[in-house]
Amino acid sequence: MARKTKEDAEMTRQRIIEAARELFSQNGVSKTSLEKIAKHAGVTRGAIYWHFENKTALFHVMREQVFLPFIDRIDDTLLATESEKNPLTRIENFLLATIHTLNEDQATRQTYEILMTKCEYVDELATVLQQILNNCSDITEKIEQVYQDAHRQHLINPNHSPVDLAMDTHLFFGGLLHMWVKDVEGNRFRNQAEALVKAHINLRKK
Amino acid sequence: MARKTKEDAEMTRQRIIEAARELFSQNGVSKTSLEKIAKHAGVTRGAIYWHFENKTALFHVMREQVFLPFIDRIDDTLLATESEKNPLTRIENFLLATIHTLNEDQATRQTYEILMTKCEYVDELATVLQQILNNCSDITEKIEQVYQDAHRQHLINPNHSPVDLAMDTHLFFGGLLHMWVKDVEGNRFRNQAEALVKAHINLRKK
DNA sequence: TTATATACAAACATGAATGAATGTAAACAA
């Protein structure tokens, strides 16, 4: 077949990733063959094997394309001390921003669905679990710092330790995200996710 | 092959379920063939197809064998008003009892691992998500009732509504269970799960 | 005692899915 320009090649690579994400979220990772992905992207399997070592590598790239930017954006809302002075509001905004991205960005939504309900963490994918645990630790630590701010500013009950509060918030939000993803109909969690976040933060206020 | 007695047949059926659970939790549902399950159970695929319609049916039976008894046991700790008077302690005991079962009972532990990280909710398994959502609603409602008790007994902040508290606790625990399962090493969440539960309940106390 | 249903094992047929090898036309560098 005709060789493409570098820009064209990058476009097909991107189309393959998008096709994979779409089919993974529809039919699950293991039931999505490279043949189906290729057809959906308008190429053949040869193209996929050119751009990616195998299905697992494609999966990892797909995941990173959503999560690496997400990690970079965390500090923007969580540690944005100039734009938002109140620490509790900053935590609330961080959680709400994540929900908002899920609602607005299809790629993010599909990737969360895949990671939470459409893939099996075995063999080469088992390492992803460890990465998730690491990310969670990082996020929890950052939330803890913000709770320490709130503690210093006497915004919360002084008996509650920032460590406990941070872990509790993180676990709450992890649970919420899982239910958000599972609630495909949208009438149980997706439609009231923001209210649940605000209620959670309200439980902390004095 | 020689026909077995009814008791023998029931034993092989049970061995098939156990083999499936073990292999599902090790290698994931989709990568576990009926051939492997059969070998691990000491039978041939013929035996599996005799006792179960297909792999999906076997999966459902495996799941129900752990979750139907669990649902039955909920009221024992959560609504045991005679043995434990304090509503907050009853909620705490319920959460701790679940963690305890995960630690002690291998079948329960493996089933949770399968449902959370080793299967893909597509096609026939997609219905399981709906069942999970329904179970969660039931549990949340029961927790809410206990929080209402706590409210009436002035054990918690009167500004906090039992509905919000129940949902918050449920999401917290869902998140904790997910992290518990993912923390295979055991040094991040599994070893401090009880402490996290107690800290969560403590956040409610006056 | 015999007929039948049971509880499987064994064999068969079919359909993917993967990975590797090979082919090829056009982009790009020299």
Add this chain to the structure above:
DNA sequence: TTGTTTACATTCATTCATGTTTGTATATAA
């Protein structure tokens, strides 16, 4: 202009999983 690399398409070989069918020895009912 030409040689080389790129960006795929095509074909091939192999493995593996499922579902079905058939065979069969025995528990059990009549």
